[in-house]
Amino acid sequence: MISNEQLSGKIIKGIGGFYYVKTDRGNDALECKARGVLRHQKIIPTVGDEVMIQSDNPGEWMIESILPRKNIFLRPPVANVDIGLIVFSMINPKPNLLLLDMLLISSEIQNVEPIVCFTKRDLTSTDEENAIKEIYEKTPYKLFFFSKQDTDTMDKIIGEIGGKTAFMAGPSGVGKSTMANYLCADQTMETGTLSQKLKRGKHTTRHVELLETKNGGYLLDTPGFSSYQISEMIKPEELREYFPEFSRGACRFKSCLHKEEPGCDVKKSVETGEISSVRYEHYLSLLDEIKKDQYR
Numbered sequence: 568m569i570s571n572e573q574l575s576g577k578i579i580k581g582i583g584g585f586y587y588v589k590t591d592r593g594n595d596a597l598e599c600k601a602r603g604v605l606r607h608q609k610i611i612p613t614v615g616d617e618v619m620i621q622s623d624n625p626g627e628w629m630i631e632s633i634l635p636r637k638n639i640f641l642r643p644p645v646a647n648v649d650i651g652l653i654v655f656s657m658i659n660p661k662p663n664l665l666l667l668d669m670l671l672i673s674s675e676i677q678n679v680e681p682i683v684c685f686t687k688r689d690l691t692s693t694d695e696e697n698a699i700k701e702i703y704e705k706t707p708y709k710l711f712f713f714s715k716q717d718t719d720t721m722d723k724i725i726g727e728i729g730g731k732t733a734f735m736a737g738p739s740g741v742g743k744s745t746m747a748n749y750l751c752a753d754q755t756m757e758t759g760t761l762s763q764k765l766k767r768g769k770h771t772t773r774h775v776e777l778l779e780t781k782n783g784g785y786l787l788d789t790p791g792f793s794s795y796q797i798s799e800m801i802k803p804e805e806l807r808e809y810f811p812e813f814s815r816g817a818c819r820f821k822s823c824l825h826k827e828e829p830g831c832d833v834k835k836s837v838e839t840g841e842i843s844s845v846r847y848e849h850y851l852s853l854l855d856e857i858k859k860d861q862y863r
């Protein structure tokens with residue numbers, strides 16, 4: 568019997584004081600408790616954390632330490648996220664592009680690479696799809712349109728997640744769990760029945776769990792939401808940095824907020840169509856909102 572054995576791994580689930588840590592050893596995650604020392608330091612192990620675990624007694628694993636985090640989110644609680652799958656449907660519900668832009672800004676702030684997904688392509692026309700492409704093809708973001716039958720496109724999305732940790736964000740009913748079921752079809756869950764429940768997305772309100780994709784990535788399915796706040800996260804003069812297509816730096820004034828300033832290159836690009844007017848309008852309305860909140 569090896570004692571004091573140490574392993575490194577990733578927390579994929581936490582329930583009632585137990586953490587489930589995926590290591591190189593075996594397919595099943597190991598059930599762990601956190602050492603008291605972590606609690607005393609007020610460090611809360613979080614799903615997505617890279618940890619060192621140790622076994623003092625056979626079959627009993629303790630989380631010894633948590634490696635520095637790349638980022639951490641509170642709702643849902645998850646750490647070390649590389650990719651944000653921002654999911655909207657073409658219809659039922661209709662896409663809210665202002666919410667989409669807020670999620671893009673939030674991704675930029677948190678150092679998460681956004682991938683924009685539009686589902687339910689089967690229920691809509693190419694005109695509607697082209698209208699959205701017009702807007703977002705002028706940004707550097709990756710953009711996918713598909714339906715739940717379109718496994719080729721979903722395989723491309725899986726390709727983006729390989730070896731990384733992704734989470735989903737978007738309104739309720741857009742098809743996040745439907746997508747997660749395909750992206751994570753080959754995962755090995757602890758029990759068959761629990762696994763079935765998880766696959767239907769029922770877990771999202773109960774606990775947070777990283778599912779494994781077919782190519783060694785992790786995916787967090789989340790409950791949908793329809794409103795979002797970014798005004799507390801940014802100052803007015805920072806907002807423009809989070810619209811990457813604005814950053815050509817050719818405005819007359821370095822401090823240009825792209826509003827009423829003379830010689831504004833962004834406004835010129837909106838007029839020529841190089842920058843989408845929809846994105847620009849969203850920028851202006853968010854700028855107003857942030858300013859209002861600042862002087863409250």
Ligand SMILES: Nc1nc2c(ncn2[C@@H]2O[C@H](COP(=O)(O)OP(=O)(O)OP(=O)(O)O)[C@@H](O)[C@H]2O)c(=O)[nH]1
Nearest residue numbers: 686687714715738739740741742743744745790791
């Ligand atoms: N026609 C069509 N229906 C879809 C598609 N994707 C998902 N749906 C349906 O949309 C409904 C909602 O899908 P879910 O995957 O539960 O949506 P969700 O985003 O997980 O919703 P929440 O968990 O409430 O946030 C289900 O009835 C799906 O079958 C699609 O591409 N085309």
Ligand SMILES: [Mg+2]
Nearest residue numbers: 743744768789
């Ligand atoms: Mg769901």
Ligand SMILES: [Zn+2]
Nearest residue numbers: 818823825831
């Ligand atoms: Zn400008």
